[in-house]
Amino acid sequence: MLHLIRPDRSMARVKSSARAIELAVAHGADLSKLDWQPAEKPADDLIVSLALRYGVKCSAGIVLDAAYVVLRRYPLEITETHQKAAESHAALLQEQGALMDKVLPGWSDRKRELDARVDESHRQVVEDAEKQLEQALTAKERDTDLVTHWINLGGLEPPR
Known part of the structure; x- marks a missing residue:
């Protein structure tokens, strides 16, 4: 393309x-x-x-x-997608957390831990993508x- x-x-x-x-x-x-x-x-x-x-x-x-x-748009688009997913997950936790904890005790805590790991993974991916962009801008x-x-x-x- x-x-x-x-x-x-x-x-x-x-x-x-x-x-x-x-x-x-x-x-x-x-x-x-x-x-x-x-x-x-x-x-x-x-x-x-x-x-x-x-x-x-x-x-x-x-x-x-x-x-x-x-190379330029990837960090922006992945951040936008991550933010939308994080908002959706937060709404799910607020709406369904108590119910899920009744069915699966500790579900909300595990969900928060998983969300924190996903946040860290996202941060690392964006950092790597931004480094690649910076390299392209400074290499030439x-x-x-x-x-x-x-x-x-x-x-x-x-x-x-």
Whole structure:
């Protein structure tokens, strides 16, 4: 999957491989000609920062392999999912805890212990994902040609 990041931060995607980027660069093709479909969310500063390091310019913006978009969004999405699950579990404990403790003595305590282990696991996964993102941002400097292209298209350079 490839993502097109436009100067207004809107994004589009197309089912294609990173090999398409290599071929486009090798043959001077304009990837904006692909059949792009709108993406659900716009690019944030970190996605633009990744694009300015790892992307390829096209007439409509910068094309970026989806792996970099996932690298940015994974910690956010897993946190959102975890928060929703934690809220649901807290409601379950409040609504059904007393009943479950009658049927299975100690259920509420075991449930709280399990929730604490899940919270710690989530914290570790997010920490690891954020380290990977940070490594990608620090492993390579912004490409000056991409930055110039981005600004010429009307894009604003993000702080990182």
